[in-house]
Amino acid sequence: GAGVSQSPRYKVAKRGQDVALRCDPISGHVSLFWYQQALGQGPEFLTYFQNEAQLDKSGLPSDRFFAERPEGSVSTLKIQRTQQEDSAVYLCASSIRPPRVGGLTYEQYFGPGTRLTVT
């Protein structure tokens, strides 16, 4: 079956340009996550959706970053007025449902990532 897909795989943007990164999660997965991975670092959490609701956006680095998931499936991460420090791999992951009461968590399935380079 299809996994998580992301597009584009690579994006080069000039400083100041707006970009939109797309994530198609596994069909039926309730939870969707965006992570940012700078070169040589581990990924860092950006934002989390449960269906169409954005429940946590504490990791978004500035108000230039905006994410949406209007119908509870496909999600878009938008970065306005890109800066060089935005250069990173942006990873999307989905899981079948949110954690259970008591904290039992579910496996996350990752997409291939979008490598954004801001020049």
Add this chain to the structure above:
Amino acid sequence: KNEVEQSPQNLTAQEGEFITINCSYSVGISALHWLQQHPGGGIVSLFMLSSRKKKHGRLIATINIQEKHSSLHITASHPRDSAVYICAVPRIGTDKLIFGTGTRLQVFP
């Protein structure tokens, strides 16, 4: 101090060697993930474990909840095992993962 720390940062091995990668964490968790990342960025989940030990083929993952430590072992390593291996834990009650910085493994023929 990072909440999730891995060692070593870099590891080279000859084909056939037994590999161990370590992960220590300081937060309360419900499970721990071991992930593999190949050049190009894509991440594959290897294990999600919450108690003692799991095995898939040549990969073995162990966890000691009391000591807040996990290890990933690769037996009979092969050049195709060359990748970055990342340990990640969810904050308890959430799925929000906290990642280690990864261990870069290179296996030479």
